[in-house]
Structures are given as structure tokens and as C-alpha cells.
Amino acid sequence: MSAWFPPDASFLASEMDRAFFGIYVAAAFAVVLVVGLAFVYIMQYRRKDEGDKAFPTGKANILFQTIWVLAAVGLAVYAFGLDFCGYMDRQVAPGNALQIQVTARQWDFDFAYPNGYVADTLHVVVGQPVQLNIHSEDVIHSLTIPALRLNQAALPGQQTTAWFQADRPDTYDVRSNIYSGDGFPEMQTALVTHTAADYKAWMATVTDIFAGKTMEEVGELLYNKQGCKACHSLDGSKLVGPSFKDLYGNTFDTKEGVRIVADDAYIKESILTPNVSVIAGFEPVMTPYAGKLDDKEIEAITAWLKSMSQFGQQEGN
Numbered sequence: 256m257s258a259w260f261p262p263d264a265s266f267l268a269s270e271m272d273r274a275f276f277g278i279y280v281a282a283a284f285a286v287v288l289v290v291g292l293a294f295v296y297i298m299q300y301r302r303k304d305e306g307d308k309a310f311p312t313g314k315a316n317i318l319f320q321t322i323w324v325l326a327a328v329g330l331a332v333y334a335f336g337l338d339f340c341g342y343m344d345r346q347v348a349p350g351n352a353l354q355i356q357v358t359a360r361q362w363d364f365d366f367a368y369p370n371g372y373v374a375d376t377l378h379v380v381v382g383q384p385v386q387l388n389i390h391s392e393d394v395i396h397s398l399t400i401p402a403l404r405l406n407q408a409a410l411p412g413q414q415t416t417a418w419f420q421a422d423r424p425d426t427y428d429v430r431s432n433i434y435s436g437d438g439f440p441e442m443q444t445a446l447v448t449h450t451a452a453d454y455k456a457w458m459a460t461v462t463d464i465f466a467g468k469t470m471e472e473v474g475e476l477l478y479n480k481q482g483c484k485a486c487h488s489l490d491g492s493k494l495v496g497p498s499f500k501d502l503y504g505n506t507f508d509t510k511e512g513v514r515i516v517a518d519d520a521y522i523k524e525s526i527l528t529p530n531v532s533v534i535a536g537f538e539p540v541m542t543p544y545a546g547k548l549d550d551k552e553i554e555a556i557t558a559w560l561k562s563m564s565q566f567g568q569q570e571g572n
């Protein structure tokens with residue numbers, strides 16, 4: 256709309272600019288009118304010599320005053336009406352909006368996606384409405400995205416929301432505009448607006464736990480992330496479940512007295528449907544991971560178990 260506005264990245268931003276520009280022009284007009292008239296009247300009605308009366312007297316022009324007041328009120332109502340729909344649009348996100356949880360803290364932002372992935376930059380798809388559910392972990396911050404004309408407070412203990420829909424693929428500034436201490440200048444990140452295909456590719460890359468890691472490393476990561484840690488120790492001590500130390504390739508007796516070897520197949524079965532054969536001395540309390548871990552992830556866990564077992568090493572496989 257104007258060279259002194261930042262580029263606008265959504266139709267809501269253009270609506271906002273129109274409202275801002277309208278108010279700006281009306282205000283400028285009012286200043287010129289009032290100051291101009293004041294100046295004219297000073298010149299015209301100033302006391303010229305001793306003989307002048309202190310003030311010109313005259314009858315109030317009721318008609319003129321009525322028109323003046325009505326015109327001013329009319330202008331205000333017109334301005335209200337002009338942006339009322341835009342205001343409602345900005346307040347209420349469409350029902351199909353993608354929900355992203357935004358956490359502000361000293362001194363960064365987190366963006367949690369519906370699939371659970373948490374990023375420190377905000378990524379969205381062009382043309383897709385996005386609702387931001389914002390809160391702060393410590394003091395008051397704001398989520399400010401100039402290109403969207405979006406500025407919402409991030410409050411501790413209370414959720415605020417904002418929504419937008421990006422127009423075209425690009426990268427924009429995201430920051431807070433409420434001073435929050437020493438690290439405030441670093442409290443900046445980026446909004447990246449993708450095409451649908453790019454977004455999918457981005458999400459696939461960042462959520463790929465295998466990227467840049469060995470199978471064993473992924474296994475250990477899953478152990479920490481999937482809650483195995485709560486029941487399985489790594490140092491040989493018995494928790495709710497048997498320790499993972501020297502588990503791979505070892506022999507165990509089940510409750511039914513069947514002797515099994517913890518090989519790849521048995522480990523896979525134990526993870527997917529743990530309570531089918533239960534190791535003696537333990538309760539069948541392990542959560543089945545069928546549907547939660549895929550084959551490749553189970554392979555990674557198995558490879559990691561193998562690397563921690565003397566039986567795995569000995570067999571040389």
C-alpha cells in the first residue's frame with residue numbers, strides 16, 4: 256500500500272493497512288482543519304486597538320453547529336463500520352485453521368505443531384489458515400510479526416490467540432516488542448511460509464530422527480523419548496522391567512517356563528505385544544508399542560540393545 260509499511264504477507268495485513276491509512280488521513284485532515292481555522296481566526300479576530308471589544312459577540316448558529324456535530328459523529332460511525340468486518344475477521348479464526356501452540360520465554364519462542372514436533376521457527380503453508388495459541392512461561396512478552404500486522408501479547412498463566420493466512424512463500428521477521436530483560440534483542444526468530452510440498456518436505460526432514468544418526472544413536476534416543484527409560488535400566492539393575500544391559504542374545508525363562516533367547520524376532524515381539532510372553536519374575540505391565548514404533552525404529556532399538564550386550568558382541572553379528 257505504501258512504501259513506508261513493511262511488505263504485507265496476508266490479506267488481513269492489507270485490511271489492517273487500509274484501516275490504518277484511513278484513520279491516518281482523517282487525523283491529518285482534522286489537524287490541518289483545526290490548526291488552519293485557529294490560525295485564520297487569530298488573524299481575523301485579534302484585538303486590533305483599544306477600541307475593539309474583547310471578543311466578537313454574535314448569536315450561535317444552531318444549524319451550523321448541529322451539522323458540524325452530526326458530520327463528526329457520522330465520520331466516526333463510518334470509520335467503525337468500514338473496519339468492523341475486518342476486525343471480526345481478525346478475531347475469529349476459520350474452523351479449519353492449523354493449531355500451533357506458541358510458547359514465549361526469556362528469550363526465545365517455541366512453536367509446537369499438531370504432530371508434536373516443536374521448532375524454534377514458525378513454518379506454515381501458504382493459503383492455509385493458522386491459529387496461534389500463545390502463552391508465556393515467565394514474564395509478559397509479545398508475538399509480533401510486522402509483515403502480518405500481527406501483534407499479540409504472550410501472558411503467563413493465560414492463553415491468547417491470533418490467526419493469519421500467508422499469501423506467498425517467503426521469510427519474515429518474528430519478534431517480541433515488549434522489553435523483557437538482557438536477552439531481549441536476541442528474542443527474534445523467523446516465519447517461513449512454504450508451498451504445501453515444501454512444508455511437507457520440511458516437516459519430513461526435521462522430524463526424521465534417523466537423519467545424521469547411527470541406528471544405535473536412534474535406539475538410545477527412542478529409549479529416552481518413548482518412556483522405556485522408566486522401566487528398563489541400562490546398568491543391570493532390575494526396575495519394573497529387566498535391565499537392557501546384556502539383554503540382547505541372553506536367555507530368559509517365561510512365566511510358563513519356556514526358555515527363550517532374546518534375539519531380533521523375540522525383541523520385536525516383546526516391544527509390539529509384550530504381554531504375550533512374559534519373563535518370569537516380572538508383571539505383564541509393559542505398554543504395547545504396536546502402532547507407536549515402526550519397523551525401522553524397532554531395528555534401531557535392537558541394534559542399540561545389541562551394542563550394549565556381551566552376548567550380542569560374542570556372537571559377532
Ligand code: HEC
Nearest residue numbers: 481482483486495496497517522525529533534537538541
Ligand atoms: C511400564 C513399564 C515398561 C515400559 C514403559 C517399557 N517396558 Fe519393556 N518390559 C516391561 C516389563 C515389566 C517387562 C517384562 C515382562 C514382559 O516380558 O512383558 C518388559 C519386557 C521387555 C522386553 C523383553 C525383555 C526380555 O528379557 O526378553 C523388551 C525387549 C522390552 N521390554 C523393550 C522395551 C522397549 C524398547 C520399551 C520402550 C519402547 C519398553 N520396553 C518400555 C516394562 C516396560
